[in-house]
Amino acid sequence: MIVLGSTGSIGINTLNIARKFNLNVEVLVAGRNIEVLNNQIKEFNPKKVVIASKDDLHKVNHDDVSFGEDAILEAIENSTSKTVVNALVGFLGLKPTLKAIKCGKKVALANKESLVVAGKFIDKASLSPIDSEHFGLWYLLQDKKIDSMLVTASGGSFRDYPLDSLANVSIKEALNHPNWSMGNKITIDSATMTNKMFELMEAAWLFDIRKLDAVIETKSLIHALINFKDGSTTAHIANASMQLPIAYAILGKCDEQVLEPVDLVEVASLEFRKIEQARYPIWEIKDEILNNLDLGVVLNAANEVAVSKFLNNEIGFLDVSKISLDAVNKFNHVKAKTIEDIFEIDKEVRNYCES
Numbered sequence: 001m002i003v004l005g006s007t008g009s010i011g012i013n014t015l016n017i018a019r020k021f022n023l024n025v026e027v028l029v030a031g032r033n034i035e036v037l038n039n040q041i042k043e044f045n046p047k048k049v050v051i052a053s054k055d056d057l058h059k060v061n062h063d064d065v066s067f068g069e070d071a072i073l074e075a076i077e078n079s080t081s082k083t084v085v086n087a088l089v090g091f092l093g094l095k096p097t098l099k100a101i102k103c104g105k106k107v108a109l110a111n112k113e114s115l116v117v118a119g120k121f122i123d124k125a126s127l128s129p130i131d132s133e134h135f136g137l138w139y140l141l142q143d144k145k146i147d148s149m150l151v152t153a154s155g156g157s158f159r160d161y162p163l164d165s166l167a168n169v170s171i172k173e174a175l176n177h178p179n180w181s182m183g184n185k186i187t188i189d190s191a192t193m194t195n196k197m198f199e200l201m202e203a204a205w206l207f208d209i210r211k212l213d214a215v216i217e218t219k220s221l222i223h224a225l226i227n228f229k230d231g232s233t234t235a236h237i238a239n240a241s242m243q244l245p246i247a248y249a250i251l252g253k254c255d256e257q258v259l260e261p262v263d264l265v266e267v268a269s270l271e272f273r274k275i276e277q278a279r280y281p282i283w284e285i286k287d288e289i290l291n292n293l294d295l296g297v298v299l300n301a302a303n304e305v306a307v308s309k310f311l312n313n314e315i316g317f318l319d320v321s322k323i324s325l326d327a328v329n330k331f332n333h334v335k336a337k338t339i340e341d342i343f344e345i346d347k348e349v350r351n352y353c354e355s
């Protein structure tokens, strides 16, 4: 397989699964963490390596290493692997998703931004979702009439903070997720609840359904629920680890034990909370976004600019959602007719939010 983003949180978990199931790794793609990459090269012996920057080429212990976005696309095109794990973060992941599908490969998709920004131009039949909630929904599917689908949210880093302290929280506090160890960008998305907005859009594209909602479950043990027409609800319960979703997305099925089962006596109790707009201002546009998935490219571009500014200490935490809400309001008319339009709109929104 090909692993895009091998040095990140999902990438490292993917290689844990490759090790456990003895899977061949043909290509590794990473950014700037060359030390971790070199260890991965030593262990998995890939044929080809791609990194982000020309400046780091000399540090990589491999004879066939190239750099940059075009090199990622070329590596996909020139590979024989049937599966691409896309664990890149952000809009950067879109072109590789499109290229992999065009080359007839299956995409084990962690990069939810691909679907958020361009769901209508992506062949969903070529995707296997890695996102834990969508894996959970997929796991729960039965040949029965579905009424609605629910994903859970942890509530993020500030779920228990007093509301009047949110304006002054630090980057370090924002990166302190209660249940998951993930990359910085998604951890901030989780704190603002934008991650859950993205996940509702992702579910809409993957399962062709609009009756979707999210609820906070503070232990991240229940990942997804389906309400069936007959009045019953099923829930996907598993310990908070990405290895199970990744194993299924790559292997299709899995009968070996990947995780310890949840010990309900040890868990003792679960707590559910409503997602309140006062704490998560982005939730104000949930219905607008679900009724108009074309806005995904706008929300994503604004959010990427805003999260990057927050992590660079240029704006406060509450400004992240403010920037996204302002952009969605300003660009609420956009409708991409072609995939090229997606790249244009993305650029336009970024320029607006940067200025």
Ligand SMILES: NC(=O)C1=CN([C@@H]2O[C@H](COP(=O)(O)OP(=O)(O)OC[C@H]3O[C@@H](n4cnc5c(N)ncnc54)[C@H](OP(=O)(O)O)[C@@H]3O)[C@@H](O)[C@H]2O)C=CC1
Binding pocket: 004, 005, 006, 007, 008, 009, 010, 011, 029, 030, 031, 032, 033, 034, 051, 052, 086, 087, 088, 089, 090, 092, 110, 111, 112, 113, 130, 131, 132, 180, 181, 182, 183, 184, 185, 186, 242
């Ligand atoms: N982490 C999780 O548990 C979950 C993540 N996801 C989604 O999965 C995706 C990845 O998330 P996560 O693993 O947390 O993110 P990380 O930030 O941990 O990892 C991102 C990966 O992308 C690489 N990368 C960044 N920029 C470039 C570039 N220009 N060229 C090549 N490689 C690059 C990084 O390289 P380097 O580190 O070497 O710079 C790293 O390997 C996101 O879309 C996220 O929303 C979804 C569900 C759960």
Ligand SMILES: CC(=O)[C@@H](O)[C@H](O)COP(=O)(O)O
Binding pocket: 131, 132, 133, 152, 153, 154, 155, 156, 180, 189, 190, 191, 195, 196, 242
């Ligand atoms: C592990 C995973 O799938 C993440 O998307 C997770 O859901 C993020 O945590 P939140 O529930 O806090 O958004």
Ligand SMILES: [Mn+2]
Binding pocket: 131, 132, 133, 199
């Ligand atoms: Mn998720």
